[in-house]
Amino acid sequence: MIVEWEETTDLGPTLPNGFRSAGVRCGLKTEGNDLALIVADRLSAAAGVYTTNQVRASCVDWSRAVTSAGWARAIVCNAGNANACNGASGAQDTETMASIAAEELGIDVRQALVASTGVIGHRLPVDKLRIGIPAAVTALGAGPESDMAAARAIITTDLRPKMLGIRYRSDASPEGVSIGGICKGSGMIAPNMATMLCFLTTDADIAPRDLQHALATAVAQTFNRMTVDGDTSTNDMTLILASGVDANPLRPDRAPYTDFVEALTRVCRYLAREVARDGEGATKLVDVHVRGANTEAEAETVARTIAQSPLVKTALFGSDPNWGRILAAAGRAGVPMDPSRVRVLLGDLPVCEAGSSIPFDRDAAHAYLKGSEVTITVDLGSGSAEAVVWTCDFSYDYVRINAEYHT
Amino acid sequence: MIVEWEETTDLGPTLPNGFRSAGVRCGLKTEGNDLALIVADRLSAAAGVYTTNQVRASCVDWSRAVTSAGWARAIVCNAGNANACNGASGAQDTETMASIAAEELGIDVRQALVASTGVIGHRLPVDKLRIGIPAAVTALGAGPESDMAAARAIITTDLRPKMLGIRYRSDASPEGVSIGGICKGSGMIAPNMATMLCFLTTDADIAPRDLQHALATAVAQTFNRMTVDGDTSTNDMTLILASGVDANPLRPDRAPYTDFVEALTRVCRYLAREVARDGEGATKLVDVHVRGANTEAEAETVARTIAQSPLVKTALFGSDPNWGRILAAAGRAGVPMDPSRVRVLLGDLPVCEAGSSIPFDRDAAHAYLKGSEVTITVDLGSGSAEAVVWTCDFSYDYVRINAEYHT
Numbered sequence: 001m002i003v004e005w006e007e008t009t010d011l012g013p014t015l016p017n018g019f020r021s022a023g024v025r026c027g028l029k030t031e032g033n034d035l036a037l038i039v040a041d042r043l044s045a046a047a048g049v050y051t052t053n054q055v056r057a058s059c060v061d062w063s064r065a066v067t068s069a070g071w072a073r074a075i076v077c078n079a080g081n082a083n084a085c086n087g088a089s090g091a092q093d094t095e096t097m098a099s100i101a102a103e104e105l106g107i108d109v110r111q112a113l114v115a116s117t118g119v120i121g122h123r124l125p126v127d128k129l130r131i132g133i134p135a136a137v138t139a140l141g142a143g144p145e146s147d148m149a150a151a152r153a154i155i156t157t158d159l160r161p162k163m164l165g166i167r168y169r170s171d172a173s174p175e176g177v178s179i180g181g182i183c184k185g186s187g188m189i190a191p192n193m194a195t196m197l198c199f200l201t202t203d204a205d206i207a208p209r210d211l212q213h214a215l216a217t218a219v220a221q222t223f224n225r226m227t228v229d230g231d232t233s234t235n236d237m238t239l240i241l242a243s244g245v246d247a248n249p250l251r252p253d254r255a256p257y258t259d260f261v262e263a264l265t266r267v268c269r270y271l272a273r274e275v276a277r278d279g280e281g282a283t284k285l286v287d288v289h290v291r292g293a294n295t296e297a298e299a300e301t302v303a304r305t306i307a308q309s310p311l312v313k314t315a316l317f318g319s320d321p322n323w324g325r326i327l328a329a330a331g332r333a334g335v336p337m338d339p340s341r342v343r344v345l346l347g348d349l350p351v352c353e354a355g356s357s358i359p360f361d362r363d364a365a366h367a368y369l370k371g372s373e374v375t376i377t378v379d380l381g382s383g384s385a386e387a388v389v390w391t392c393d394f395s396y397d398y399v400r401i402n403a404e405y406h407t
Numbered sequence: 408m409i410v411e412w413e414e415t416t417d418l419g420p421t422l423p424n425g426f427r428s429a430g431v432r433c434g435l436k437t438e439g440n441d442l443a444l445i446v447a448d449r450l451s452a453a454a455g456v457y458t459t460n461q462v463r464a465s466c467v468d469w470s471r472a473v474t475s476a477g478w479a480r481a482i483v484c485n486a487g488n489a490n491a492c493n494g495a496s497g498a499q500d501t502e503t504m505a506s507i508a509a510e511e512l513g514i515d516v517r518q519a520l521v522a523s524t525g526v527i528g529h530r531l532p533v534d535k536l537r538i539g540i541p542a543a544v545t546a547l548g549a550g551p552e553s554d555m556a557a558a559r560a561i562i563t564t565d566l567r568p569k570m571l572g573i574r575y576r577s578d579a580s581p582e583g584v585s586i587g588g589i590c591k592g593s594g595m596i597a598p599n600m601a602t603m604l605c606f607l608t609t610d611a612d613i614a615p616r617d618l619q620h621a622l623a624t625a626v627a628q629t630f631n632r633m634t635v636d637g638d639t640s641t642n643d644m645t646l647i648l649a650s651g652v653d654a655n656p657l658r659p660d661r662a663p664y665t666d667f668v669e670a671l672t673r674v675c676r677y678l679a680r681e682v683a684r685d686g687e688g689a690t691k692l693v694d695v696h697v698r699g700a701n702t703e704a705e706a707e708t709v710a711r712t713i714a715q716s717p718l719v720k721t722a723l724f725g726s727d728p729n730w731g732r733i734l735a736a737a738g739r740a741g742v743p744m745d746p747s748r749v750r751v752l753l754g755d756l757p758v759c760e761a762g763s764s765i766p767f768d769r770d771a772a773h774a775y776l777k778g779s780e781v782t783i784t785v786d787l788g789s790g791s792a793e794a795v796v797w798t799c800d801f802s803y804d805y806v807r808i809n810a811e812y813h814t
Contacts, residue, residue, distance in 0.1 A: 055738030055746045055762070085731060087747070087763040120731030121764035234735050310717065310801075311809055318810030324527030327492060328641050331462030339462045340494070355462065356494040357528035394717075396806050402718055403725030403802075 002259055004169040005266075008178065014147040014165035016178035016203040018042065018243040021146045022139035023153030026132025028080030028118065028125065033153035035129070036182075037136040038075040038199055039105060044241040046072035046113065047212035049219045051236035057084035058091040059114040062098060063237060066113050070208030073108075075199050075239055076101040076133065077115040077154050079184075083124040084116075084234040093124040100129055104137040115197050117156055117184065117235050151182040154197055157401060158186045162274040168263045172255030178203050179263055183271040186228070186280045196223060198238040198271055204260055205244035210252050214261045215240050222268035225300065226390045227307050228279035238268075276390040281397030285373045286316060290330075291386035292343075292379040298335045299387035302378065305333035306389075313394030316374065321365035323351040330378055341381030347374070409666055411576040412673075415585065421554040421572035423585035423610040425449065425650040428553045429546035430560030433539025435487030435525065435532065440560035442536070443589075444543040445482040445606055446512060451648040453479035453520065454619035456626045458643035464491035465498040466521040469505065470644060473520050477615030480515075482606050482646055483508040483540065484522040484561050486591075490531040491523075491641040500531040507536055511544045522604050524563055524591065524642050558589040561604055564808060565593045569681040575670045579662030585610050586670055590678040593635070593687050603630060605645040605678055611667055612651035617659050621668045622647050629675035632707065633797045634714050635686035645675075683797040688804030692780045693723055697737075698793035699750075699786040705742045706794035709785065712740035713796075720801030723781065728772035730758040737785055748788030754781070 008014065015021055018041045023033040048067035050060050066072050076097060083090050094114050102109040116124070140146065151161035165180035185196035206214070219238055250257045277285040288307045293299035306312055309329040315322035323344045331339060344352035347368045351360050368374070415421065422428055425448045430440040455474035457467050473479050483504060490497050501521050509516040523531070547553065558568035572587035592603035613621070626645055657664040684692040695714045700706035713719055716736040722729035730751045738746060751759035754775045758767045775781070 053735060053738040054744055055734050055749075085734060085746075085759070085763050087761065090763075120735070121759070234731075234738065310805070314806050314809035317806065320810070324489075324492060324641075327462050328460060328527065331460040331641065337461055339492075342462075352492070352528070354494065356492050356497075394806060395810075396803050398717070399721050399724065399801060399803050399806055402721035403727070 002170045006167045008165035014163045015180040018245045019201045020140040020142045021150040022136040023149030024136045026128045034079045035132040036077045036150040036153035044243045045208040045211045047215045049238045057235045058094040059116045062094045063113045073111040075113040081118040085121045100133045154184045170259040185275040196236045200240040202242045203245040206250040218265040218268045222272040226272040279392035280401045281395040282392030286391045287375040288389045289377045292381045293385040294383035296385045302333045303389035307391035316393040317395045319369035343379040345377040409577045413574045415572035421570045422587040425652045426608045427547040427549045428557040429543040430556030431543045433535045441486045442539040443484045443557040443560035451650045452615040452618045454622045456645045464642045465501040466523045469501045470520045480518040482520040487525040489525045492528045507540045561591045577666040592682040603643045607647040609649045610652040613649045613657040625672040625675045629679040633679040686799035687808045688802040689799030694782040695796045696784045699788045700792040701790035703792045709740045710796035714798035723800040724802045726776035750786040752784040
């Protein structure tokens with residue numbers, strides 16, 4: 001059981017001891033930093049979860065090969081060019097990017113993870129990376145400034161960088177474990193830009209296979225339960241490096257491991273909600289909570305269908321207590337349900353009982369929906385399983401951001 | 408084979424001989440006609456295809472029972488109130504609506520089909536129907552004015568009524584068969600208003616079971632391949648009445664029946680495309696054509712995923728030749744594909760070959776996408792199956808219509 005939880009981001013570095021970071025500008029975006037580097041002082045267990053899109057960038061294949069082998073020293077990431085849909089030359093450019101980083105850092109090229117985000121179908125300007133990557137290596141530091149520079153260097157249409165560092169102690173890990181992460185994403189694919197990326201680091205001592213299992217568990221409950229527009233990117237990836245600086249080795253099915261998975265899930269949940277909150281054009285963060293389902297998978301399916309409904313999302317933008325749209329979205333989710341048992345709440349306010357309208361205070365509901373964080377609860381009235389999916393509302397700005405962009 | 412095809416809407420009545428129609432105002436919408444009636448002079452074979460949403464209005468259950476029995480005399484439809492999510496009192500109000508129509512027309516209540524569209528979760532004001540339905544019976548007529556009045560009386564957020572009457576002759580049916588239809592729908596559920604409704608009539612002589620088969624075949628290829636926002640309504644229905652005035656009985660698997668299915672499909676395709684063209688906030692009609700698939704079902708799934716992608720739809724609003732979004736949507740459709748064989752065309756212009764970017768005339772592509780009708784073609788380069796899904800773009804007005812509405 002976790003007994004102490006401290007957010008280190010507020011105090012100093014986001015990344016744990018044993019990791020350094022940098023963010024620099026190399027000219028791939030029209031402005032701002034666009035090249036990030038995270039380096040582990042020693043060879044670290046590595047794990048990754050990748051896009052399920054069949055159309056995927058070459059960096060996904062490259063990094064998957066690295067995490068399959070289980071060990072890495074560095075993550076190099078550029079923003080502004082996804083290097084996706086570029087065929088064989090795209091794969092070559094990814095390898096070149098890894099090679100430049102490996103050479104500058106004096107590590108094995110097969111221990112350099114690569115991520116890219118940005119426009120699809122344009123060749124990666126490798127010449128810019130030949131200047132940018134050495135500059136990033138020079139800029140490497142351990143502290144809040146370099147962590148923030150790295151977090152800023154991976155964003156595209158995001159309005160803010162997203163980062164969290166924590167340190168927890170538990171009964172099973174009294175000496176403490178640190179986890180740090182930076183994350184980006186605003187549309188699943190924004191103006192042909194965007195992609196969900198998350199880079200996590202920890203000082204935990206954990207074998208690659210166990211780390212992969214821990215990451216997959218955390219991602220399934222967090223990033224995979226977040227949706228801005230339902231469009232999965234060609235470049236999505238979540239990576240984690242575990243340096244093993246922590247003395248207490250984590251073995252599966254023992255208390256320290258369980259605590260680590262819980263802590264990792266909490267960090268991912270925070271970052272996933274930050275992505276939804278900063279969704280393209282979003283004015284509010286929405287928690288869609290489905291309970292009373294027969295299975296967690298069914299609860300998740302219903303919650304996801306509600307969270308992706310354009311009609312629900314536009315009603316939320318208008319702060320309208322339009323429970324009919326919520327119920328109609330639930331009804332088309334493909335999950336067997338008895339509409340006459342369904343209950344809908346906006347925050348704590350019941351607005352629909354037994355699948356039918358009930359009198360409620362419309363002004364109070366409207367005022368609640370005008371807030372920056374909103375919870376929709378749908379109780380299917382059947383079993384005891386539940387799930388939460390995070391999303392945002394659907395505004396004029398979503399259309400503006402995605403229609404005004406020209407490739 | 409159909410050898411002659413005449414659109415009767417331009418010449419006179421939309422509905423075939425043997426049908427009368429009316430559209431009147433009874434005060435359910437804030438303005439305009441909101442009560443439609445279609446009456447067959449004689450007992451007609453009846454068939455229906457209904458919403459798959461588990462949350463469905465009582466009129467769906469009522470009309471399904473009528474078409475299951477196979478015979479009907481009338482369709483009564485109100486706009487402005489969906490009478491959905493109203494529990495037992497909703498079911499009672501649907502039966503009352505059928506009873507009033509049956510009494511006024513002197514027919515069996517079990518031969519009166521009922522449809523409703525509009526706001527969810529508000530009691531149907533039956534008192535207004537007690538005045539409106541007799542007024543509609545008085546207004547019944549056979550001709551272009553009453554058909555247009557009926558078509559106008561079923562719309563909600565639609566900008567225009569949708570109707571088509573045709574008469575065809577074929578080798579197998581030299582004496583000719585007429586089909587007429589009126590249709591509405593703009594969002595699958597618009598401002599808690601909308602719903603896709605289509606009422607078809609024909610003078611063909613066809614048994615109820617065969618009529619049901621013909622209708623299901625036509626709807627699968629047309630209305631079920633059209634999407635505005637992916638939100639299926641609680642009240643969707645397509646109904647058809649066949650009066651049998653035509654002398655030549657249609658039997659399955661014979662040429663006259665095959666011709667009838669083809670003609671019915673053509674009528675439904677026209678109406679489905681009119682619904683997509685008039686989608687909420689739409690500035691253009693989009694045909695998403697997927698070919699080179701292994702099965703038609705796979706082609707349809709890929710086309711539907713592209714047609715429902717908010718990123719594709721906002722790019723279309725911006726007339727941006729953003730083929731990367733099209734390819735990324737195809738890649739997440741859940742259909743096995745080899746991205747390196749995929750080809751994308753905008754109109755006749757190839758913009759992506761072998762899953763990679765190719766040089767193309769961006770100004771020409773942009774100009775093409777500014778048109779009011781656009782075709783996207785994705786060739787998966789695998790099999791020979793294909794499918795088309797119709798949709799519209801995603802504009803500021805979609806957000807305005809659906810966010811500014813307050814329940």
